[in-house]
Amino acid sequence: MNDPVAKRPVRPLRRAAPWFVAALLLATLGLPAAAGAFGHLPSAPLVGYARPSNFTTLLVNMTDTPRFAPQFLAAPSGSSVTFHLVNQGSFVHTFTLLAQPKVLLNTSWTPAQLDHYFTENGSLANVSVPAGGQANQTLAFNASTAFDSFEFVSVIPYQFQAGMYGQINLTSTAAGLLTSENTTDTYQFVPAVLVANSTHYPFNLDVLVTNSGNLGHTFTVAGQTNVTLTPATYASYFVQHPPLVNAAVPSGAGSTVWANFTVAGPGVYQYICTASGHLANGMMGYLYVGVAPPPQPAPPSTAIVESWVLVGSGVLLAFGILAAIVATFAGRFPPAPKDESRQH
Numbered sequence: 001m002n003d004p005v006a007k008r009p010v011r012p013l014r015r016a017a018p019w020f021v022a023a024l025l026l027a028t029l030g031l032p033a034a035a036g037a038f039g040h041l042p043s044a045p046l047v048g049y050a051r052p053s054n055f056t057t058l059l060v061n062m063t064d065t066p067r068f069a070p071q072f073l074a075a076p077s078g079s080s081v082t083f084h085l086v087n088q089g090s091f092v093h094t095f096t097l098l099a100q101p102k103v104l105l106n107t108s109w110t111p112a113q114l115d116h117y118f119t120e121n122g123s124l125a126n127v128s129v130p131a132g133g134q135a136n137q138t139l140a141f142n143a144s145t146a147f148d149s150f151e152f153v154s155v156i157p158y159q160f161q162a163g164m165y166g167q168i169n170l171t172s173t174a175a176g177l178l179t180s181e182n183t184t185d186t187y188q189f190v191p192a193v194l195v196a197n198s199t200h201y202p203f204n205l206d207v208l209v210t211n212s213g214n215l216g217h218t219f220t221v222a223g224q225t226n227v228t229l230t231p232a233t234y235a236s237y238f239v240q241h242p243p244l245v246n247a248a249v250p251s252g253a254g255s256t257v258w259a260n261f262t263v264a265g266p267g268v269y270q271y272i273c274t275a276s277g278h279l280a281n282g283m284m285g286y287l288y289v290g291v292a293p294p295p296q297p298a299p300p301s302t303a304i305v306e307s308w309v310l311v312g313s314g315v316l317l318a319f320g321i322l323a324a325i326v327a328t329f330a331g332r333f334p335p336a337p338k339d340e341s342r343q344h
């Protein structure tokens, strides 16, 4: 048998493989850090600016209670809105959207009176969804609908009368009038600073409040500007000055509530959670309307960690490439052990 080392084909890629694997592993370690950094990049007020694109999809569940869930929807005017209708019940329901803005139908009407209204006034949409079924209805709301609210009802006899109605609020296309807020089990609003700017007053502000923990909370906004509420004073204050909105955030992770309210004028509005003991634990924030918020501390940056990881990956990768090149031109390094049992 000839010298097995000389005969063995050089496999530069296999030789370099450990370096590539190491580089890949290190790069993989770096990716979550990078993703985390991106997730935290916007400082607190900017999180509130998260807006739907020009194409908004709104999920509307239909139940046998009978209810629309959620009951209140919001979308920017000047956008194309797709209502994704899901009938979760075992009865047929309709999504019948009024053509007239700012009109609320009378729940004491008979089914015949309700039908008569739509015969006379038409509708923007009238979709019947069978039990367990789904449907999509897309409508374009042009910019002139800003600050309009359209009611939708189910026209199946006695469903509207029993409470199956809701509203879609069209916000302005101006930034900041549709915003979002989260509640946590550590008694925090995230962000604790909301910013809204409007070209006119009063205006409607729609805040989607999402429960990021499990505890129930409230999103309660003081009715006056520049008021500082404390655990000892807020209850009596709200008796004197009703809050702009007092939205109950249901318990359970991921539950949501729309806090839709009207802001009369610019200023700083404090918002708090009125659940017992939560404000005492610091559960409050400030809504800056037409007023610049104080500068926010920069979020802790993971950029240094990332660049080290990326440089490390690069170095390992370079070693791998170098090993491959060396192996290609110089054969195996180091030489294979001369172990006869491993030859074939």
Ligand SMILES: [Cu+2]
Residues within 6 Å of the ligand: 187, 216, 217, 218, 273, 274, 275, 278, 283
């Ligand atoms: Cu709370």
